[in-house]
Amino acid sequence: MTDTQTGPLVVLVGPPGAGKSTVGRLLAERLDCGYRDTDADIVAGQGKEIADIFVDDGEERFREIEAEAVRTALAEHRGVLALGGGSVLREGTRALLAEHPVVFLEVGLHDAVHRVGLDAPRPLLLGNPRQRWRELMEARRPLYTQVARVVVDTDGLSPDQVADAVLAALELEKR
Numbered sequence: 001m002t003d004t005q006t007g008p009l010v011v012l013v014g015p016p017g018a019g020k021s022t023v024g025r026l027l028a029e030r031l032d033c034g035y036r037d038t039d040a041d042i043v044a045g046q047g048k049e050i051a052d053i054f055v056d057d058g059e060e061r062f063r064e065i066e067a068e069a070v071r072t073a074l075a076e077h078r079g080v081l082a083l084g085g086g087s088v089l090r091e092g093t094r095a096l097l098a099e100h101p102v103v104f105l106e107v108g109l110h111d112a113v114h115r116v117g118l119d120a121p122r123p124l125l126l127g128n129p130r131q132r133w134r135e136l137m138e139a140r141r142p143l144y145t146q147v148a149r150v151v152v153d154t155d156g157l158s159p160d161q162v163a164d165a166v167l168a169a170l171e172l173e174k175r
């Protein structure tokens with residue numbers, strides 16, 4: 001990191017199950033820098049889980065809170081930043097991202113559905129996770145692609161392999 005650096009070293013975007021949080025933590029270790037996740041910032045700031053914000057306040061309110069969390073993190077953070085999967089839906093957020101080294105972690109339906117079955121509940125995938133994920137990705141792929149400086153295909157790769165691919169794509173040195 002240099003003194004003149006004005007934003008995060010890496011910003012990760014992609015759909016649920018792309019591995020943003022998992023790969024983000026690995027990248028921060030490799031680059032010996034901090035890791036920040038806007039989903040975690042929102043949970044800390046609101047004092048409740050994201051699923052509860054969706055139920056209590058609705059998705060629209062969640063997106064407002066998220067846009068502000070992303071703006072703050074982009075201004076403050078100098079390490080690896082993982083964004084919530086839907087943060088690219090806001091035009092204002094996409095405009096801010098144009099200045100930053102954004103990596104789109106691409107993943108296909110098969111791997112994504114397997115991965116999102118593994119851990120935390122995701123409010124947007126309730127009901128039929130397979131179909132919901134497919135619809136969501138169809139609507140968002142152009143947006144992820146638009147904000148990305150590079151695209152890394154994660155299908156069939158381990159988190160360590162994805163981290164290697166991100167470092168290579170952005171020509172970042174391991175420390």
Ligand SMILES: Nc1ncnc2c1ncn2[C@@H]1O[C@H](COP(=O)(O)OP(=O)(O)OP(=O)(O)O)[C@@H](O)[C@H]1O
Binds near residue numbers: 015
């Ligand atoms: N490349 C990978 N190979 C196998 N499993 C993975 C890979 N990346 C992530 N996982 C697993 O998939 C699950 C989801 O990963 P993670 O939470 O990092 O995704 P995310 O992109 O942050 O999703 P969200 O948008 O919901 O926050 C976790 O259980 C994680 O261990």
Ligand SMILES: O=C(O)C1=C[C@@H](O)[C@@H](O)[C@H](O)C1
Binds near residue numbers: 015086122123124
């Ligand atoms: O893809 C999405 O819209 C979301 C992804 C998660 O990171 C969370 O921000 C939330 O569950 C919504």
Ligand SMILES: [Mg+2]
Binds near residue numbers: 039
């Ligand atoms: Mg995550």
